[in-house]
Amino acid sequence: MVTNHHQFFFILCIGFYYLIDKTEESIRPRYMETIEESLNDTTHVLSAIVEEEIKKNPNDRFRFKTVVESLFRDPFLNVRKRTFEAKIYSLLKTNADIQMYVTDAKGIVIFDSERFREGLDYSKYNDVYLTLQGKYGVRSSKMFDTEKEGALFIASPIRYQKEIIGVLTVIKPKIGVIPFIEEAKNKFWRISLLVASSIAVVFSILAYISFRPIIRLSQYVISLRNQERKPFPKLGIKELNDLGKEVDQLVLELEGKKYVESYVQTLTHEIKSPLSSILASVELIESHPKEMSRLTKTIEAEAKRIQSLIDQLLELSSLEGKNSIQLDDTIDLIALLEEVIHRFEIEWERKSLQVNTMFPKVPVIIKGNHNYLRMAIENIFRNSIEFANPKDQIRIQLQVLENSKIKLVILDEGQSIPDYALSKVTEKFFSLPRPRDNRKSSGLGLSIVKEICDLHQANLTIRNLEPKGVEVEIQF
Structure with a gap:
């Protein structure tokens, strides 16, 4: 026991050292973030000075270089000559090391506080390139080959009547920050x-x-x-x-801890579908602004669906280990399937898939839990979309058998399931790579389907088709 006591103390020391070592490593980036924030404010102040000068005489924008020279050349010459003693905490600072350059709308340097950059094309450097595109322009690189630490380059646009006519970049050599x-x-x-x-x-x-x-x-x-x-x-x-x-x-x-971990994974898995729909709708809004009303309704519906999924998964977690649940909902299977197909419409149209349905002409009504049954069907349909190849067909068939049983079949023409995996696909956390990007899911989808089928006393069968494809059958 004494030995264990010493081992624990030794482990505690190692853990404490690791903690402070990692914290010490974070000091440098935190300082750099602070410097970047201050430089960002500085560069916007300087850009605003130039813009105000041009506003006084709009024709000055045609002699942009002269305006910038008149504003900054003498002040920078002056600041280079200045010496001072600034006691910043325990360190003494004696000179200003900040630099600045300005480019025109083409990225050509028209003013440089150090003069050596003037006339150079900086349009491909991130600070200038991104700012000219209306984005946040920042980069960290060396100013000279002999430097070890390099410098921070923070840029802001110079605008005239909302048009970017130039870029102002403030430079802070990192060597001045290292002592701090x-x-x-x-x-x-x-x-x-x-x-x-x-x-x-x-x-x-x-x-x-x-x-x-x-x-x-x-x-x-x-x-x-x-x-x-x-x-x-x-x-x-x-x-x-x-x-x-x-x-x-x-x-x-x-x-009970394992149940928490399992349902965190399930939540992540289930939220992917509505998020994909939201992102797809956002993309379509940009290219089809006339469809904004319909697409924003889709976004709203999917956002509400995410909240609903969270509530449903919490409820589903409470059912694990139970032999039965209340099956009191009257469910129209045809309406439920059409709802699922419509919910995934953007995703299967994006892959140019054809979804063919074969439903009876009269409603097919069963007793069950509407939310859980919809979740099971969505998981199956989502898998069909993900494993189908572009322009493949997905067929959904609903049939009332002679013994009054109901058979639901969802099949696709995508990749078949390897023989070794057929018996494992409903196990938790078992997943196969998607054909498009070899990405694996959380491996919870079909395990949820299996559990929901069991709770509905339905038989789940998954089989390969010839020459390719997969058929999922649920018999109620």
């Missing part, structure tokens, strides 16, 4: 070592106080694991005493 980062790291390590020492002392005291009760509690837990009924020992520490008395309940709760 190193000082912050040194302070962090000093504080961390002090905290670690304090934790070690406190841990040693607590370990000494609680060592003997922990041995007794450990022995009691071992007896529970071996299903031995022993009286709970006197530990003398209230917290440990309460812990031991709750061990039996804790075991039951830990067994």
Whole structure:
């Protein structure tokens, strides 16, 4: 036990070192983010100065280079000559190292605070290229081959009447930030070592106080694991005493942990379909603005569906392990299938698939749980879409058999299921790669279908077709 105690202390030290090491690594990017935020404000202020100058005389936009020269050439010459002593925390700063250049609408540098960039084509550099496209222009690169740290380049547009007529980029060499980062790291390590020492002392005291009760509690837990009924020992520490008395309940709760993990995966799986529909609708709004009303209704419906899925999955999780559920909904299978087909319309039309249906001319009514049954059919139909090849057919057949049983068949002409996988496709977390991108799903779709079929006392059969394709049959 002493050895285990030392091992635990050693592991705790390693974990603490890992924590502070990773935190120390994050100091540099956090500093750089702060610098970038400040530079972003600076460059927009400078751009606004240029824009205001042009507004005073709109013809100045035709002599853009002259305006920029008059605004910034002398100030930058002046700032290069200035020396000062700024005590920033424990570091002394004596000169300004910020730089700036301005390009025209073609990305040609017309002004450079350091002069050597003027006349160069910077249109392919990210800061200029992205800003000219109306995006956030930023890059991090070296100014000279001899540099090790490089610099941050933050750009903003110069506009005249909403038209971008130029780009203003502010440059901050990283070498000026490094001393602050190193000082912050040194302070962090000093504080961390002090905290670690304090934790070690406190841990040693607590370990000494609680060592003997922990041995007794450990022995009691071992007896529970071996299903031995022993009286709970006197530990003398209230917290440990309460812990031991709750061990039996804790075991039951830990067994339920796997259900939580399973349904988190299920939620992720089920949300993919409505999200795909929302994204597809957004894309279509851009190319078909006349369809905006219909597409926004689709987006709203799918967003509500995501919320509904969350509620349904929570309810489904409570059903696991039960032999039966209430099947009180009167379900028109034809209407339900048409609803599912319409919900996935954008996705199967995008792949140029043909969806053919063969339904009886009269309604087919069954008793069941509408939400769960729709979830099962959606999972099957989604798989058919994902595994079908472009321009393939998906056939949905509904038939009332002579023995009054109802048979639903959904089949596609896509890839067949490998023989080894036929018996595994309804197992949780088993998934096959999609033909388009070899992506695997969470492997929960068909396991949900199987569970819902069992709850409806329906038979689920999955078989390969010749020469290719898969047929999924549900018989109620």
